[in-house]
C-alpha cells in the first residue's frame with residue numbers, strides 16, 4: 001500500500017510546506033530587488049494565477065489519477081507519447097535545485113548558529129556585509145553546513161512521507177507566518193519605510209524587459225514547486241476526498257502572501273538602512289541581521305526566525321527529494337533508504353560545487369554564470385516552465401477528459417462550475433502564455 005496524507009490539514013500543510021520556503025523568503029526579495037520591484041511583483045502575481053494555478057491543478061490531477069511518481073504518471077496517463085521525457089527532465093532539475101538550495105539552507109544554519117552564540121548583533125553595517133562575504137567564501141564552513149543540511153534531509157526522508165512532513169508543517173508554518181507579520185510591522189515603522197513599500201508596490205513599467213518577465217515566470221514556478229512533477233508526486237499521496245481546486249487556490253494564495261510579507265520585511269529595511277535593492281542572492285542575508293539588530297530582543301527573534309526558516313526549507317527540500325525517491329523506489333525497485341541515500345549523495349557532489357562557487361570556484365563561469373547561478377537560472381527559468389508546458393498540455397489534451405472531470409469534482413461529489421475554465425487554461429492559456437514569455441525572452 002502506498003502511504004497517504006492522513007488528515008485534511010495534512011494535505012494543505014504538505015503542499016504549503018513544499019511551496020513555502022527559501023523561494024519566498026530568500027529568492028523572491030532578491031529577484032524583485034534585481035528586477036526593479038513593482039513591475040516584477042505584478043507580473044509575478046499574474047503568472048501565479050494565470051499559469052501557476054492551472055499547472056498546479058494539472059499536476060494534482062495527474063498525480064492523484066495515477067497514484068504514481070512522475071515517470072509512472074506519464075506512463076499510465078499518456079502512454080506512448082514523448083511527454084515522459086519531461087518527467088526525466090524533472091528528476092534532473094530537482095537534483096540541480098536541491099543542490100543550490102542546500103547551500104542557501106546551509107547559510108540559514110550558519111545564521112541560526114550565529115544568532116544563538118550572538119555574534120553579529122553588535123557590529124556595524126559594513127561589517128555585516130564583510131562577515132557574510134567571508135563566511136560564504138570560507139570553504140569549510142559553508143561546505144560543512146551544506147553537507148550537514150543534506151544529511152538532516154536524508155534522515156527525515158528515510159522515514160517516509162506522512163510522518164516526516166505533516167507534523168513539521170502543521171505546527172511550524174503558522175508560526176513562521178506570525179513571525180513574518182511581526183517583522184513586517186517592525187520594518188514598516190522604520191524611517192523611510194515608505195520608500196521600500198513604494199518600490200515593491202508601485203510598478204514602473206519603463207523597467208520592463210525580457211529578463212523581468214522571464215524572471216517573474218521562473219519565480220512563480222519556483223515558488224509554487226511547479227514543473228518538476230513535485231506536486232504531482234505529492235498529489236499521488238492525497239486521499240480521494242481531497243478537494244483539488246480548493247487546495248490549489250489555498251496553496252497559491254498563502255504562498256504569494258508569504259512572499260509579499262517577506263518583501264515587506266526586506267524592502268523598507270533596504271531603504272531605511274541604505275542597502276542596495278539589486279544586491280542579488282546575498283540581499284536577505286545582509287539585510288536581516290540589520291533588521292534584528294535594531295529590534296528590541298533582536299537576537300531572540302533571530303533565533304526563532306532562522307529556526308523556523310530552517311524547517312520551512314526542510315519541508316521544501318523533502319518535497320523536492322520525493323520526486324527522485326518515488327521514482328527510484330517505484331520504477332527502479334530500490335529500497336527507500338537506498339533511494340534517499342542516492343538522492344543525497346548526488347546532491348552532495350553538486351551542492352559542494354555550488355557552495356564553492358562563492359569561494360575557490362568564483363572565477364569559474366559558464367556563459368557568464370557561476371555554477372550556483374547557472375543551476376538556479378537554468379532550472380528555474382528554463383526547465384520548470386518547459387515542464388509546465390508539458391504538464392498542462394498532457395492534462396488538457398492527452399489524458400481522457402473524464403479523468404480530469406472525475407478528479408476535479410471528486411467523482412461528481414463537488415460542483416463542476418470550475419472544470420471548464422480550468423480545462424481551458426490547461427489547454428490554451430498556460431502553454432501559450434509560457435511560450436510567449438519564452439519567445440519574448442529570446443528577442
Ligand code: TRP
Pocket residue numbers: 018019020021022023024097221222223224225226227228230316317319320384
Ligand atoms: N517552492 C519551494 C520554495 O519556494 C522550493 C521547491 C520545493 C521547489 N519543491 C520544488 C521548486 C519543486 C521547484 C520545483 O522554497
